[in-house]
Amino acid sequence: MKGRVLIVAGSDSGGGAGIQADIKAVSALGGYAATAITALTAQNTHGVFGIHPVPPDFVALQIEKVATDIGADCVKTGMLATVPIIEAVADALERFTPNVPLVVDPVMVAKGGAPLLADDASQALVERLVSRATLITPNIPEAEVLLGRRIMGAGDMEAAARDLLAQGPAAVLLKGGHLDGDDLVDLLAWSGGTRRWASKRIDTSSTHGTGCTLASAIACSIAQGLGLEAAVDRARAYVRRAIETAPGLGSGHGPLNHMHTVAEFTP
Numbered sequence: 001m002k003g004r005v006l007i008v009a010g011s012d013s014g015g016g017a018g019i020q021a022d023i024k025a026v027s028a029l030g031g032y033a034a035t036a037i038t039a040l041t042a043q044n045t046h047g048v049f050g051i052h053p054v055p056p057d058f059v060a061l062q063i064e065k066v067a068t069d070i071g072a073d074c075v076k077t078g079m080l081a082t083v084p085i086i087e088a089v090a091d092a093l094e095r096f097t098p099n100v101p102l103v104v105d106p107v108m109v110a111k112g113g114a115p116l117l118a119d120d121a122s123q124a125l126v127e128r129l130v131s132r133a134t135l136i137t138p139n140i141p142e143a144e145v146l147l148g149r150r151i152m153g154a155g156d157m158e159a160a161a162r163d164l165l166a167q168g169p170a171a172v173l174l175k176g177g178h179l180d181g182d183d184l185v186d187l188l189a190w191s192g193g194t195r196r197w198a199s200k201r202i203d204t205s206s207t208h209g210t211g212c213t214l215a216s217a218i219a220c221s222i223a224q225g226l227g228l229e230a231a232v233d234r235a236r237a238y239v240r241r242a243i244e245t246a247p248g249l250g251s252g253h254g255p256l257n258h259m260h261t262v263a264e265f266t267p
Contacts, residue, residue: 005072015255034072147160
């Protein structure tokens with residue numbers, strides 16, 4: 001086991017996204033997952049039916065107790081829900097993990113459409129976490145909120161990624177899965193250049209938690225010493241296989257097969 005990842009995110013009672021997906025992804029890739037839970041949700045493959053935010057002071061306490069004992073080689077944030085939680089998380093990370101790489105997945109809306117970030121919280125997210133991130137991993141709708149404008153297609157992704165870089169992160173992975181068409185493009189941008197990954201869309205409804213899973217897989221790879229491009233390479237391959245081998249659970253947006261890497265041990 002190599003690579004300690006501190007995950008700051010919400011809980012998904014259905015196990016497909018959030019903290020549950022994060023722990024599975026990091027574990028499947030050989031890392032160690034610790035958590036600070038920001039919110040409880042009642043959800044399944046059909047959507048989110050209730051959200052119960054954790055008090056900000058308690059979120060910060062979780063971060064403190066993990067960071068000062070177990071430590072972290074990378075921090076990953078997901079659902080943060082409210083401005084007070086964002087502020088508490090940012091303050092705690094600045095105090096207890098100031099030099100640890102930070103992957104920010106700017107979770108805003110669940111797969112079924114439920115809002116997971118308060119309307120007034122996107123600016124706080126940019127100012128307190130996006131601006132200091134090693135990497136941010138927005139999908140197209142999240143990037144549009146962060147930028148305050150539409151992204152009109154794959155041809156507009158590089159300009160959008162550059163504008164996101166201007167908000168302060170060291171790198172941006174802009175995910176193109178929400179664009180129309182069967183050809184998907186993900187774009188990684190940093191100060192020294194860009195790289196595109198192209199793939200074909202998989203015809204499946206088992207896509208719940210793909211964003212959480214990808215960001216955590218990248219964070220695990222960074223924690224294990226991989227460079228950014230290699231981390232994205234590995235994470236994308238892991239997520240694609242998790243979609244291809246999804247168990248088909250539920251009758252809505254189903255979960256992935258996070259544990260496909262340990263399939264040889266499955267009875």
